[in-house]
Amino acid sequence: MTIDDKLFTVKYKPDEVSHLRPDFEKCKSCTSKICTTICPAKVYEWDDGDEKLTVNYENCLECGACRIACEKNCIDWEYPKGNKGVTFKNG
Amino acid sequence: MTEIKHNKTEVIVVGGGPAGIACAVTIARAGHEVILIERGSFAGSKNVFGGAIYAQPMREIFPNFEKEAPIERLNIEHKYAILGQEDSTVISYRHKDTDTPSYSVIRGKFDRWMAEQAKKEGVIVVDETVVRELIIENEQVIGVKTELEEYYSDIVILADGVNSLLAKQIGFRDKIDPKDVALSVKEVIKLDRQKINERFNLSDDEGCIYEIFGGPMLGMLGLGFMYTNKESISIGLGVGLDALCDRKIKPYELLDELKKHPTIAPLIKDGELLEYSAHLIPEGGYKKVPTLFGAGVMIAGDAAMLVNNLHWEGTNLAMISGKIAGETAIRALIKGDFSEKMLSRYQKELENSFIMKDLKTYRNLMDEAHQRAESFMGYYLNQVNGFFKMFTTVDSIPKREKYHKFIFDFIKKRNIIELFKDAFSGLKLFWSILIK
Ligand SMILES: Cc1cc2nc3c(=O)[nH]c(=O)nc-3n(C[C@H](O)[C@H](O)[C@H](O)COP(=O)(O)OP(=O)(O)OC[C@H]3O[C@@H](n4cnc5c(N)ncnc54)[C@H](O)[C@@H]3O)c2cc1C
Ligand code: SF4
Ligand code: SF4
Numbered sequence: 140m141t142i143d144d145k146l147f148t149v150k151y152k153p154d155e156v157s158h159l160r161p162d163f164e165k166c167k168s169c170t171s172k173i174c175t176t177i178c179p180a181k182v183y184e185w186d187d188g189d190e191k192l193t194v195n196y197e198n199c200l201e202c203g204a205c206r207i208a209c210e211k212n213c214i215d216w217e218y219p220k221g222n223k224g225v226t227f228k229n230g
Numbered sequence: 231m232t233e234i235k236h237n238k239t240e241v242i243v244v245g246g247g248p249a250g251i252a253c254a255v256t257i258a259r260a261g262h263e264v265i266l267i268e269r270g271s272f273a274g275s276k277n278v279f280g281g282a283i284y285a286q287p288m289r290e291i292f293p294n295f296e297k298e299a300p301i302e303r304l305n306i307e308h309k310y311a312i313l314g315q316e317d318s319t320v321i322s323y324r325h326k327d328t329d330t331p332s333y334s335v336i337r338g339k340f341d342r343w344m345a346e347q348a349k350k351e352g353v354i355v356v357d358e359t360v361v362r363e364l365i366i367e368n369e370q371v372i373g374v375k376t377e378l379e380e381y382y383s384d385i386v387i388l389a390d391g392v393n394s395l396l397a398k399q400i401g402f403r404d405k406i407d408p409k410d411v412a413l414s415v416k417e418v419i420k421l422d423r424q425k426i427n428e429r430f431n432l433s434d435d436e437g438c439i440y441e442i443f444g445g446p447m448l449g450m451l452g453l454g455f456m457y458t459n460k461e462s463i464s465i466g467l468g469v470g471l472d473a474l475c476d477r478k479i480k481p482y483e484l485l486d487e488l489k490k491h492p493t494i495a496p497l498i499k500d501g502e503l504l505e506y507s508a509h510l511i512p513e514g515g516y517k518k519v520p521t522l523f524g525a526g527v528m529i530a531g532d533a534a535m536l537v538n539n540l541h542w543e544g545t546n547l548a549m550i551s552g553k554i555a556g557e558t559a560i561r562a563l564i565k566g567d568f569s570e571k572m573l574s575r576y577q578k579e580l581e582n583s584f585i586m587k588d589l590k591t592y593r594n595l596m597d598e599a600h601q602r603a604e605s606f607m608g609y610y611l612n613q614v615n616g617f618f619k620m621f622t623t624v625d626s627i628p629k630r631e632k633y634h635k636f637i638f639d640f641i642k643k644r645n646i647i648e649l650f651k652d653a654f655s656g657l658k659l660f661w662s663i664l665i666k
């Protein structure tokens with residue numbers, strides 16, 4: 140079962156704007172890109188061609204790990220608005 | 231001023247988890263006004279745990295919960311499973327204790343029930359509302375800012391969980407270090423009641439807990455868990471965020487490996503994934519407890535790092551710290567004094583309770599565990615399985631030879647200096663846990 144299949148079981152109400160805002164300039168010089176590894180929802184993906192981090196914030200499980208692990212400590216991270224984001228039924 | 235008065239109450243509690251609910255209901259029972267603000271669409275909708283709740287502390291807050299609350303199963307068996315690559319050693323303690331049992335629950339149902347009870351007892355619960363900031367005037371917290379409104383109060387209690395952005399805002403703690411949290415991922419797997427009962431050797435409504443060491447987490451500071459629900463299994467693991475970063479490991483892949491282990495796989499076979507989730511666990515312990523109070527503010531539960539990770543205790547520390555914060559708030563309201571000095575009672579009472587006593591007992595645990603993770607969470611776990619492999623194998627080799635070889639390998643594979651370091655670390659830990 141892939142992570143996409145797993146995420147398919149999660150109920151979301153996505154916002155139109157991202158609640159996760161890395162400083163994309165800093166990401167360019169980040170060596171580990173650790174957010175792309177440790178995020179349990181594969182929210183972050185590094186695009187080598189474009190030299191850019193994509194943020195699939197709609198999949199975020201709101202755990203807070205990326206905020207703590209970010210190599211450059213550069214993620215402006217907040218909770219999604221009250222009626223948005225993830226809803227766990229079986230947490 | 232009239233505008234301020236309009237949105238003014240006696241106490242605001244931020245966060246509808248066990249800490250916040252216990253706190254708010256304590257205050258409401260004493261006849262004071264209290265607003266509980268929760269960001270999720272209902273209490274529990276953002277919360278994830280193993281998990282088990284513990285009857286004794288629960289009864290302190292909700293004496294009748296065993297009759298009324300949505301409980302899954304009464305846990306009658308604790309299993310400690312040490313997994314090798316393919317083999318395992320499992321120690322099991324079975325006892326149907328109805329005096330101080332634990333129950334498996336699902337937070338989406340259980341926290342929601344607790345919040346409903348709190349509402350019935352007078353707590354004003356505001357859902358779907360994120361507190362973005364604390365309002366501070368003359369170095370005193372006097373209210374909260376949400377997306378839409380400002381609410382004012384005599385006291386604000388922060389029960390906003392492990393990430394507590396609010397504790398950070400008011401400088402009660404620094405940025406959290408990756409080694410001070412574990413990232414955990416969990417899957418709830420649907421399985422029919424009959425199968426669960428057969429596979430775990432249970433009758434209806436009896437439950438079993440697995441604490442899992444090693445396996446895909448060998449050498450890392452991490453633990454796996456399994457809990458039986460009525461018609462599902464909760465399986466997951468929590469691993470130090472520092473270890474995940476250092477080793478560049480995807481947490482869900484680790485869980486996939488755990489699920490494939492020959493000791494675990496048959497237990498969840500043919501189950502259907504109901505829900506995947508993730509959450510952080512505070513792991514900093516006593517040394518990382520933030521400032522706990524200030525003028526007009528107190529901080530409880532995970533937001534204050536109050537977790538005893540060795541025993542999987544969190545909800546109980548959350549509820550009791552919430553209750554103590556609530557009791558302190560009541561005294562402050564009676565006196566009309568919300569100063570730092572008045573609220574310092576909160577810390578004193580926490581220190582007199584099992585909460586700080588236990589955290590203090592284990593104050594060196596995480597440091598030692600981090601330093602010796604490779605040996606305590608790797609080498610020795612392998613040796614346990616190695617010993618039983620040697621002991622149970624019948625191969626016409628004389629037993630004394632086998633013992634000698636086992637002891638010889640034990641020392642050789644882990645050079646003597648490391649063995650001494652491990653022993654020293656172990657002794658230091660025992661000393662600090664049992665004596666001083
Ligand atoms: C995988 C895992 C397994 C665990 N297993 C167990 C176990 O078996 N037994 C046990 O006792 N403990 C266990 N724990 C620990 C336990 O879950 C926590 O210690 C406990 O939930 C802490 O309660 P709390 O009320 O402090 O925080 P939480 O339960 O996290 O509640 C915080 C609440 O605040 C809300 N919130 C946060 N920020 C805001 C904001 N700005 N505005 C409004 N609302 C906000 C959140 O939505 C949430 O509802 C486990 C934890 C994990 C992650
Ligand atoms: S770890 Fe931080 S700096 Fe590096 S890519 Fe991710 S968000 Fe950018
Ligand atoms: S908060 Fe957790 S789930 Fe969301 S992006 Fe960060 S690491 Fe991923």
